[in-house]
Amino acid sequence: MGVTPFEAAGARRRGGGRRAGRRRIGRLAGVVLVAVLAVLAVVLGTRAERHFSLPLEYASTIRTQAHQKRLDPALVAAVIYAETRFRPRTSKTGAVGLMQIEPATAEFLAKRSGATTFTVTDLGTPAVNIAYGSYYLRYLLDEYDGSAVLALAAYNGGETNVNRWLAKARTSGTKLTVAQIPIGQTKAYVSEVLKAQRRYRAKYANALGYT
Numbered sequence: 483m484g485v486t487p488f489e490a491a492g493a494r495r496r497g498g499g500r501r502a503g504r505r506r507i508g509r510l511a512g513v514v515l516v517a518v519l520a521v522l523a524v525v526l527g528t529r530a531e532r533h534f535s536l537p538l539e540y541a542s543t544i545r546t547q548a549h550q551k552r553l554d555p556a557l558v559a560a561v562i563y564a565e566t567r568f569r570p571r572t573s574k575t576g577a578v579g580l581m582q583i584e585p586a587t588a589e590f591l592a593k594r595s596g597a598t599t600f601t602v603t604d605l606g607t608p609a610v611n612i613a614y615g616s617y618y619l620r621y622l623l624d625e626y627d628g629s630a631v632l633a634l635a636a637y638n639g640g641e642t643n644v645n646r647w648l649a650k651a652r653t654s655g656t657k658l659t660v661a662q663i664p665i666g667q668t669k670a671y672v673s674e675v676l677k678a679q680r681r682y683r684a685k686y687a688n689a690l691g692y693t
Contacts, residue, residue, distance in 0.1 A: 536681055537568045540580075541689040543609050547616040548690075553623075555690040557630065558616055560678035561637065564671060570608060578605040581615025588614050591621070631660055634675050639668035 538559060548555040562568055565582040577584050585602045591614055592600035604610045619633060625641070626632035635658075636644040643665065644658075651658040660676075663669040687693045 536563070536678070536685055538682070538686050538689060539568045540608055540612060541686070543612050545691045547612050551616045551620040553616055553619055554679065554683070555692075556679045556682035556686070557675070558612065558619065559682045559686070559690065560675045561615065561619065561634075562612070563678045563682070564675045570606070570611070578602070579611035579615075580608055581611050581618075583611060583614050583618070587618065591617050594621070630676065631672055632658065634672045635663055635668050638671040639663075639665055643668075 541559075544555050544558045544562075547553070548558050562580050566580050568580065570578075570580045572578050573582060575584070578588075583605050585605070588600070588602060588605055595617060605614065619637065622633035622636050622641075623630070626636065626644070632644055632648065635647075647662070647664060648658050651662065656662070660669060660672050663672065682690065683692065
């Protein structure tokens with residue numbers, strides 16, 4: 483039996499409906515894809531901004547402490563950046579404030595500097611925290627003959643570790659460089675601070691007192 487005109491017309495309508503449905507689905511998928519890409523762009527853009535931004539607060543305190551402790555202000559700012567991104571906090575290990583000072587380290591520094599009224603809670607005050615962190619940096623630089631690499635490695639990984647690495651390097655007749663730091667976290671930390679130091683010096687020359 484042949485196909486009647488009505489059946490043929492119905493088939494054409496059904497075929498056209500399916501094609502139209504596929505076009506609508508295609509358009510909807512396109513809209514969803516554009517929306518997803520837009521969200522990803524915002525998220526990735528925000529992450530990139532956080533990664534590449536270079537915050538600076540307490541510039542006056544940093545300048546003052548750097549001058550008193552004979553430090554490069556950009557180095558102090560870079561340590562704060564590496565430690566907390568200028569967002570003071572208390573770590574899981576108990577390190578406190580902008581420069582992440584351990585209470586035991588702070589008490590050692592207080593005794594060494596002759597402070598008589600220091601309490602651990604004082605580390606929550608940004609000016610005090612920067613003062614103690616700067617003092618500690620000066621102490622470590624003096625301990626390691628002015629080597630920023632060794633001082634920063636000790637700031638992050640502890641003097642005991644650095645002394646051991648240094649002794650091993652000297653025994654083998656080599657110099658302890660960033661590349662030779664055996665703890666990945668400390669190696670990355672030293673690299674980050676040194677890079678940030680250069681960026682702070684370039685970006686905040688006026689705020690940090692270079693001009």
